[in-house]
Amino acid sequence: MSESPFESVEAFLQRVPYARFLGVRVELAGDEMTAVLPFSQHLIGNPMLPAIHGGVIGAFLELTALSQMALAQPGRRIPKTIDITIEYLRSAGPRDTYARAILRKVGRRVANVQVEAWQDSRSKPVAGMTGHFLLRNEV
Amino acid sequence: MADPSDPVPPGMTYGDAPIQMRMTQFAPHAQALGMTLVSVEKGRGVMTTPWREDLVGDPETGVIASGVVTALLDHTCGLAINAAGDTLMPIATLDLRIDYMRPAKPRAGLTCEAHAYRMTRSIGFVRAEAWDEDRSDPVATAQAAFMLNTRS
Numbered sequence: 001m002s003e004s005p006f007e008s009v010e011a012f013l014q015r016v017p018y019a020r021f022l023g024v025r026v027e028l029a030g031d032e033m034t035a036v037l038p039f040s041q042h043l044i045g046n047p048m049l050p051a052i053h054g055g056v057i058g059a060f061l062e063l064t065a066l067s068q069m070a071l072a073q074p075g076r077r078i079p080k081t082i083d084i085t086i087e088y089l090r091s092a093g094p095r096d097t098y099a100r101a102i103l104r105k106v107g108r109r110v111a112n113v114q115v116e117a118w119q120d121s122r123s124k125p126v127a128g129m130t131g132h133f134l135l136r137n138e139v
Numbered sequence: 140m141a142d143p144s145d146p147v148p149p150g151m152t153y154g155d156a157p158i159q160m161r162m163t164q165f166a167p168h169a170q171a172l173g174m175t176l177v178s179v180e181k182g183r184g185v186m187t188t189p190w191r192e193d194l195v196g197d198p199e200t201g202v203i204a205s206g207v208v209t210a211l212l213d214h215t216c217g218l219a220i221n222a223a224g225d226t227l228m229p230i231a232t233l234d235l236r237i238d239y240m241r242p243a244k245p246r247a248g249l250t251c252e253a254h255a256y257r258m259t260r261s262i263g264f265v266r267a268e269a270w271d272e273d274r275s276d277p278v279a280t281a282q283a284a285f286m287l288n289t290r291s
Contacts, residue, residue: 016198017194018194018195018196021193044168045169045214047165048154053166053168056210058235058237083237084209085235086232087233
């Protein structure tokens, strides 16, 4: 009956059609989760650079935050995004993108989550995000 | 009105495409989402994106994903910035803040209007709103800053 934390995140990503549309998946090493956005042509925003669409990067960061919360609180309903601030640091090339989230504060009703995304090197992030999420009671 | 499925004239490249086409036919992700350019004027732009089964964020309600809202807001902000200058120039988003006021209605598509309200030599400032049915009852609002002319 009870699923492992990994199964819980996997189930979350499988349940969300938009996560499948983007192709987001997660990898777990112990309790450390890395979200992966495999490169695909339909993610391109500017074909000249070429670069992944800024909105896709934002959506990927948000999904990483939601996945991290699903990992921390398996079985809970998907939190509602209240606000996010995305900072774009470098243009994201036509390659796989990775992201990790930190739950900075999980309160009774609201969580504050910080996410960073990178491509070639973790020390050269392509984007960062801070967001607030409304936590919802068990189904 | 520019539809993402409109054919691209033979021989036309991104470099000589008008802004309407750059934002739709020449932007693969806008095309993947089915974004349509409704109108563009000096410093302002309006775009829509349809509801689709594969773009749902919460399968329990059938509401479109907030990520699609993010992509539409970002894209329309870029349109407004591009429409603010006299010539098309390469730009880069510095930051984008989005407030999600409420979920969109189930099975509803979205419309977004962005306004580049202040342009300096190197930076453009934009505000945008996205709504499903009623312009005065937005789903999300955004505030963004863009770096201009990133090639020079």
